[in-house]
Amino acid sequence: MNDIDRTVTSDTYRNHVIAVTVVRGPRGAWLPRVSIAHGEAGHGRALPGQDEPEWPSEAEAVRAGLARGREAIDAGEAPPPA
Numbered sequence: 001m002n003d004i005d006r007t008v009t010s011d012t013y014r015n016h017v018i019a020v021t022v023v024r025g026p027r028g029a030w031l032p033r034v035s036i037a038h039g040e041a042g043h044g045r046a047l048p049g050q051d052e053p054e055w056p057s058e059a060e061a062v063r064a065g066l067a068r069g070r071e072a073i074d075a076g077e078a079p080p081p082a
Contacts, residue, residue, distance in 0.1 A: 011066050015039055016078050018069030022061040029054030032065025036078045045079045047072055 010019045021033045031054055037044035047068065055061035072078055 009062055009066075011069075013070050014073050016069075016073050017044065018066055018073075019044055020062050020065035020069070022058050022065065025051065025054055027054060029056060030058050030061035031055070032061045032068065034065045034069045034072070036069055036072060038079050047077070 008019065008021050010017055012018075015038065017037045017039070019035045019037070022030050023033060025031045031049075031051065033046070033049060035044035035046045050068075053064075055064060
């Protein structure tokens with residue numbers, strides 16, 4: 001099975017935009033793909049993909065992706081202001 005983009009959502013956290021695209025993985029579960037942009041910058045930097053854990057629903061994968069984005073921002077892994 002190929003990855004299929006399903007859900008795209010974004011949230012603002014500490015002046016960063018977290019964008020999450022959810023894809024169906026090879027075993028049929030959902031995986032979040034996360035990118036972070038500083039402020040209103042158009043293109044964010046993708047966080048390294050994670051193949052684990054997989055989530056049984058799109059909604060759970062979106063929540064996990066947003067949480068991963070917030071953790072990355074708090075840990076200083078987000079891009080600097082332009």
